[in-house]
Amino acid sequence: MQNEMEKNLLKKIAGISGFSLGSAFNLRANGVGVERHSTDQVKIVSKVDKPGIDIYVKANSKGEQVHIPVIVTDTGVNDLVYNDFYIGEGAQVEIIAGCGIHNDGCNPSQHDGIHTFHIRKNANVIYSEKHYGEGNGSGERILNPTTIVYMEENAVCQMDTVQIKGVDSTVRKMDAYVGANAKLIVNEKLMTHGVQTAHSDVTVNLNGADSSVQIVSRSVGKDNSVQVFHPIAVGNTKCRAHIQCDSILMGQAKISSIPEIAANHVDAQIIHEAAIGKINSDQLIKLQTLGLDEEAAEKVIIDGFLK
Numbered sequence: 001m002q003n004e005m006e007k008n009l010l011k012k013i014a015g016i017s018g019f020s021l022g023s024a025f026n027l028r029a030n031g032v033g034v035e036r037h038s039t040d041q042v043k044i045v046s047k048v049d050k051p052g053i054d055i056y057v058k059a060n061s062k063g064e065q066v067h068i069p070v071i072v073t074d075t076g077v078n079d080l081v082y083n084d085f086y087i088g089e090g091a092q093v094e095i096i097a098g099c100g101i102h103n104d105g106c107n108p109s110q111h112d113g114i115h116t117f118h119i120r121k122n123a124n125v126i127y128s129e130k131h132y133g134e135g136n137g138s139g140e141r142i143l144n145p146t147t148i149v150y151m152e153e154n155a156v157c158q159m160d161t162v163q164i165k166g167v168d169s170t171v172r173k174m175d176a177y178v179g180a181n182a183k184l185i186v187n188e189k190l191m192t193h194g195v196q197t198a199h200s201d202v203t204v205n206l207n208g209a210d211s212s213v214q215i216v217s218r219s220v221g222k223d224n225s226v227q228v229f230h231p232i233a234v235g236n237t238k239c240r241a242h243i244q245c246d247s248i249l250m251g252q253a254k255i256s257s258i259p260e261i262a263a264n265h266v267d268a269q270i271i272h273e274a275a276i277g278k279i280n281s282d283q284l285i286k287l288q289t290l291g292l293d294e295e296a297a298e299k300v301i302i303d304g305f306l307k
Contacts, residue, residue, distance in 0.1 A: 009071045009100035013130045025067035026053055031079040042066055042093070052082035052114075055095075059088030059120070066095045070113065075105020075139050080112045087155075089120040098130035101141040101166075110142035121152040121179075127159045133166030140168040149176040151184060153208065158185040163198070164306070165191065172200040178239075180208030188217040189306045192225035192253070202231040206239035206268070217245045220302050221253030232260040235268025243272040248279055248305060250298075 006029065024042035027035040033053070038044050041061035045054050055066060072079065087093060103109040119125055133141035143163070151157055163170060178184050184204060192198050204213045215231050233241035245257040259272035279301055287297035 005073055005102055006071055009073070009102060009132070010069055012132045013071075013098035013100040014067060014069045014096050023065040023067060024055075026055075028068075028070045028079075028081065030072055030074045030077050039064070047082060050082050051080060052084070054084045054086065056086045057088055057091045057093045060090040061088065062092045064091070064093045066093060068095065068097045070099040070111055072099070072101040072103070072109050072111055075103050075109055075137060076107035077109045077111075079110065080114075082114045083116070085115065085117045085119075085125075087117065087119045087123045087125055090122045091120075092124045094126045094128070096128050098128075098132070099143055100131075101133045101135070101143070103133070103135035103139045103141050104137040105139045106137055108140040108142055110140075110144070112144040112146070114146045114148075116148040117150065117157070119149070119151045119155045119157055122154045123152075124155070125157045127157065129159070129161045131161075131163040131167055131170070133168065135166075141166055142169045143167050144171045145173070147174040149174070149184065151176070151178045151182040153180045153182060155179065155182040157183070158187070160187045162189045163191070164189070167198075168194075168196050170198045172198070174202045174204075176202075176204045176213070178204060178206050178208060178211040178213060181210045182208060183211070184213045186213070186215045188215075188219075188229075190217070190219040190227065191222070191302070191306065192220075192227055193222040194225060195223070196225040198226070199228045200230065203234070204232070204241070205234045205236060206241060207236050209238050211237070212240040213242075215241075215243045217257075218247070218306055219255065220248045220306065221250065221255045223251045223253060225253045227253070227255045228258070229256070230258045230260065231272075232262070233270050233272070234262045234264065235270050236264045238265060238267035239269070241268075241270040245274040246305075247276040248302065249276055250278065
């Protein structure tokens with residue numbers, strides 16, 4: 001049974017406080033797997049050579065969900081896990097992941113998750129990941145996700161990642177290899193405050209004819225926090241890529257957006273755009289005339305921007 005703290009963390013990172021036997025799931029807490037369920041269409045097995053799991057989704061399965069949350073409630077935890085996803089040909093699956101850290105101690109608590117996706121042809125994957133930190137201790141809350149994606153012909157993958165509160169340091173890495181007529185969509189939403197740091201590196205290699213990628217990052221930097229976003233799209237054949245980075249800067253925060261594109265084929269079409277700026281003063285004034293104070297008006301604008 002999960003205690004109240006663990007249930008609250010699960011709600012904040014995945015919108016769930018428990019699991020139904022109708023879906024596959026694997027719960028990891030403080031570096032140890034504690035609860036698991038497979039289904040006829042989704043099998044979850046432990047790795048034998050390193051910490052982590054292998055998730056197998058059967059070919060042509062439809063409407064499956066897989067929950068793989070991680071929670072850390074002890075101070076001083078340093079958890080490294082390797083999860084591999086094998087998505088069968090023609091399968092449709094939604095994967096809900098994320099990590100919540102509650103650190104009331106003085107030692108750093110850290111989770112590094114390395115996720116590798118093997119997506120067979122004609123498969124469709126939606127992957128949602130939320131990171132969250134809380135606690136009254138002085139110990140840092142550190143999350144370093146690494147994502148590696150291999151997509152075969154006609155595969156579709158949408159990756160939505162959110163980090164809104166409480167994570168002191170994060171280094172986020174993604175490497176993707178997109179096959180013929182396959183489509184990858186990456187949506188990142190990020191907010192930092194205090195002296196937090198966040199560094200995102202995304203590299204997408206468009207290797208198959210008529211492959212495509214869309215990368216959209218929206219972030220808010222507050223106080224003295226620092227963000228760096230470095231997306232790279234590499235077109236090695238006839239392909240399409242679009243990178244968009246939009247950021248709101250507040251206080252003494254610093255944000256660097258460094259989109260990079262490389263066309264190695266005459267029919268590679270790659271576009272990037274980036275914008276960083278403060279909250280629009282006209283929007284603030286309009287909301288204040290409706291009765292909101294400045295802080296409440298800023299929250300409305302930020303919530304809408306990150307929605």
